[in-house]
Amino acid sequence: MSILVQENTRVLVQGITGDFGARHARLSIEYGSQIVAGVTPGKGGQVFEHNGVKVPIFNTVADAAKQTGATVSAIFVPPPFAADAILECVDADLDLAIAITEGIPVRDMVRAKRAMQGRRTRLIGPNCPGIVTPGRGEKSHGGCRIGIAPGYIHKRGKVGVVSRSGTLTYEAVWQLTCKGHGQSTCVGIGGDPVNGTSHLDVIKLFNEDPETEAIIMIGEIGGNAEVEAARWIKEHCKKPVAGFIAGATAPAGRRMGHAGAVIGGAEDTAAAKIKIFKECGISVAATPSDMADALLRIWKG
Amino acid sequence: MNIHEYQAKELFEKYGVATPKGVAVKASAEYSTALGQINTANGIMVKSQIHAGGRGKGTFTNGFKGGVKFSPNKEKAIENATAMLGNTLVTAQTGPEGRKVQTIYFTEAANLGKRPDGRDDEYYLAILLDRATSRPVIVASTEGGVEIEQVAHDTPEKIFKVQVDPAVGLQPFQARQIAFALGFSGELFKQCVTLVTRLYQLYWDKDCAMVEVNPLLVTKEGQLLALDAKVSFDDNALFRHPDIVALRDLNEEDAKEIEASKYGLSYIALDGNIACLVNGAGLAMSTMDIIQHFGGSPANFLDVGGGATKDQVSAAFKIILGDKNVKGILVNIFGGIMDCNVIATGIVEAVKETGLKLPLVVRLEGNNVQAGKATLAASGLTIVSGDTMADAAQKIVKLVNQK
Numbered sequence: 001m002s003i004l005v006q007e008n009t010r011v012l013v014q015g016i017t018g019d020f021g022a023r024h025a026r027l028s029i030e031y032g033s034q035i036v037a038g039v040t041p042g043k044g045g046q047v048f049e050h051n052g053v054k055v056p057i058f059n060t061v062a063d064a065a066k067q068t069g070a071t072v073s074a075i076f077v078p079p080p081f082a083a084d085a086i087l088e089c090v091d092a093d094l095d096l097a098i099a100i101t102e103g104i105p106v107r108d109m110v111r112a113k114r115a116m117q118g119r120r121t122r123l124i125g126p127n128c129p130g131i132v133t134p135g136r137g138e139k140s141h142g143g144c145r146i147g148i149a150p151g152y153i154h155k156r157g158k159v160g161v162v163s164r165s166g167t168l169t170y171e172a173v174w175q176l177t178c179k180g181h182g183q184s185t186c187v188g189i190g191g192d193p194v195n196g197t198s199h200l201d202v203i204k205l206f207n208e209d210p211e212t213e214a215i216i217m218i219g220e221i222g223g224n225a226e227v228e229a230a231r232w233i234k235e236h237c238k239k240p241v242a243g244f245i246a247g248a249t250a251p252a253g254r255r256m257g258h259a260g261a262v263i264g265g266a267e268d269t270a271a272a273k274i275k276i277f278k279e280c281g282i283s284v285a286a287t288p289s290d291m292a293d294a295l296l297r298i299w300k301g
Numbered sequence: 302m303n304i305h306e307y308q309a310k311e312l313f314e315k316y317g318v319a320t321p322k323g324v325a326v327k328a329s330a331e332y333s334t335a336l337g338q339i340n341t342a343n344g345i346m347v348k349s350q351i352h353a354g355g356r357g358k359g360t361f362t363n364g365f366k367g368g369v370k371f372s373p374n375k376e377k378a379i380e381n382a383t384a385m386l387g388n389t390l391v392t393a394q395t396g397p398e399g400r401k402v403q404t405i406y407f408t409e410a411a412n413l414g415k416r417p418d419g420r421d422d423e424y425y426l427a428i429l430l431d432r433a434t435s436r437p438v439i440v441a442s443t444e445g446g447v448e449i450e451q452v453a454h455d456t457p458e459k460i461f462k463v464q465v466d467p468a469v470g471l472q473p474f475q476a477r478q479i480a481f482a483l484g485f486s487g488e489l490f491k492q493c494v495t496l497v498t499r500l501y502q503l504y505w506d507k508d509c510a511m512v513e514v515n516p517l518l519v520t521k522e523g524q525l526l527a528l529d530a531k532v533s534f535d536d537n538a539l540f541r542h543p544d545i546v547a548l549r550d551l552n553e554e555d556a557k558e559i560e561a562s563k564y565g566l567s568y569i570a571l572d573g574n575i576a577c578l579v580n581g582a583g584l585a586m587s588t589m590d591i592i593q594h595f596g597g598s599p600a601n602f603l604d605v606g607g608g609a610t611k612d613q614v615s616a617a618f619k620i621i622l623g624d625k626n627v628k629g630i631l632v633n634i635f636g637g638i639m640d641c642n643v644i645a646t647g648i649v650e651a652v653k654e655t656g657l658k659l660p661l662v663v664r665l666e667g668n669n670v671q672a673g674k675a676t677l678a679a680s681g682l683t684i685v686s687g688d689t690m691a692d693a694a695q696k697i698v699k700l701v702n703q704k
Contacts, residue, residue: 165583
């Protein structure tokens with residue numbers, strides 16, 4: 001197994017007719033993922049075609065889900081409309097809404113997250129690279145790639161990766177793959193202050209997943225999500241965990257690219273988080289080049 | 302986005318939140334007219350307007366002490382304003398270079414009420430996002446006029462918080478809870494409930510990142526008054542608030558950061574000497590970290606984004622080289638989807654265009670990386686290649702330290 005998505009997961013794409021959504025829908029199709037529907041209001045009935053795969057486009061998420069059996073949505077719609085797109089997935093009772101969109105207003109996310117309480121849909125992101133469960137083919141072909149991560153850097157295996165940052169995730173995945181270690185699932189939870197799924201949520205899923213044997217958790221300055229996860233790991237996690245925190249050199253009070261990456265209080269700093277990681281038995285990578293090695297120091301594969 | 306105190310108080314007034322009457326001026330010729338518009342009987346506060354805290358304890362580079370001054374009369378107010386306007390104020394939050402004061406705010410001095418123990422009757426109130434619950438939180442304290450972080454550390458029991466459910470908004474009982482927690486009764490209790498309700502409305506309507514009043518004051522006349530006001534906004538929501546965008550003061554922002562934003566680049570200047578150019582915010586932050594780890598000092602944060610183009614790379618080089626402290630450049634690109642060769646071509650063009658003489662280390666990884674490395678090698682330029690982030694960081698630190 002893997003977590004959240006498997007090779008046969010049926011995926012719809014909201015915003016498939018925009019440049020960004022179309023580009024990544026094509027890459028997912030090339031990777032062998034099951035992209036079964038597109039949603040663009042007003043373009044229902046059209047067809048998105050790539051590499052001989054015909055993807056029907058629907059006006060609503062509910063229609064797309066009902067007619068194609070899609071259970072997961074990748075959201076590529078522009079920021080002013082993204083919270084609405086997320087809530088449309090909730091209304092259709094999808095399993096997962098994965099919001100790639102960067103720049104959604106905080107107020108929109110605060111309302112959307114409140115409206116999701118008690119509903120079955122889980123949100124990943126926003127402002128995230130998405131999820132990859134690598135396939136078993138060459139260069140991990142045949143996996144489930146939802147979002148914008150490069151598929152080919154992956155390899156099917158036993159390490160779960162969770163991160164707020166896209167390119168840092170790729171860095172960790174590539175280090176693992178180059179050293180011969182594959183991944184069960186890689187989850188980008190996004191760099192925004194209000195997101196749907198936390199580090200801890202994903203760690204709990206990895207902890208229960210029989211295929212995942214070890215975990216890499218990548219965090220950054222701002223908020224206390226990594227600290228919350230680390231304290232849970234100390235008490236409950238059965239698997240070895242390596243960690244990295246970006247932003248040791250970031251000045252306080254400045255937003256470092258990600259809207260959530262800003263030092264607001266004492267526990268927000270990289271130094272504070274790293275200290276707590278160590279106290280909780282997490283193997284800390286000294287530099288981003290050291291992420292795979294930090295794991296391999298405590299886990300032999 | 303941040304705004305000035307006087308702009309924040311104009312917003313407060315629109316929402317019916319009382320502040321001391323004031324007038325903002327940008328030229329000394331306006332002093333007299335401005336002072337004629339307010340009641341100066343109790344004296345005047347002269348307040349430097351910059352986007353940084355700690356103004357009262359700041360010092361001007363001309364030696365003048367204090368960016369906020371009480372002045373007993375108009376003559377003294379003009380004297381103080383003259384010492385401030387056009388000069389550079391250094392505070393704990395501005396960094397050593399300070400900020401040039403381009404606006405002066407004259408306000409009526411308030412008649413501070415006193416508590417039984419003789420202290421000024423000052424409170425603290427703020428509304429912001431609570432990241433742990435993803436809900437707005439109102440933070441109130443009886444300890445105003447001091448650093449709230451200090452209060453939270455020394456006397457956490459004096460901090461009172463109310464979470465607002467975004468589905469229904471702030472409820473009257475919650476506003477009452479705050480007024481009770483601050484110890485108000487009678488007429489002041491009613492004023493406090495109204496004030497909290499109106500400030501929350503402002504916070505929600507205008508997509509504020511934070512609304513902070515410190516101090517919130519009770520006057521001798523028994524009025525609740527926002528003596529200071531700090532308001533910032535969620536950048537992601539500015540598209541729906543043209544009235545707020547109009548308040549932006551570009552003088553308060555770093556010219557290079559403004560230039561970078563035109564090209565979709567995220568740039569933040571730091572005080573080191575090794576510039577970096579990276580794709581992705583997390584990787585950009587950790588590139589700064591690894592430079593420091595190997596004994597160097599990063600000159601900036603620069604994220605060219607996930608789909609960087611040749612034009613962006615070229616613009617990024619020019620912005621980096623605008624910083625005279627820069628003694629070397631580290632480019633770190635993990636081209637997952639984007640073509641490393643496009644980036645390499647952009648780097649070569651930018652180096653030729655800018656006539657770069659500084660050491661340059663490039664670490665490329667990902668899609669079409671071999672072609673990218675070949676382009677760099679064939680350029681005839683002195684570009685050092687780094688295989689991993691660690692390798693690249695060590696090389697640039699060594700090259701810069703040799704000079």
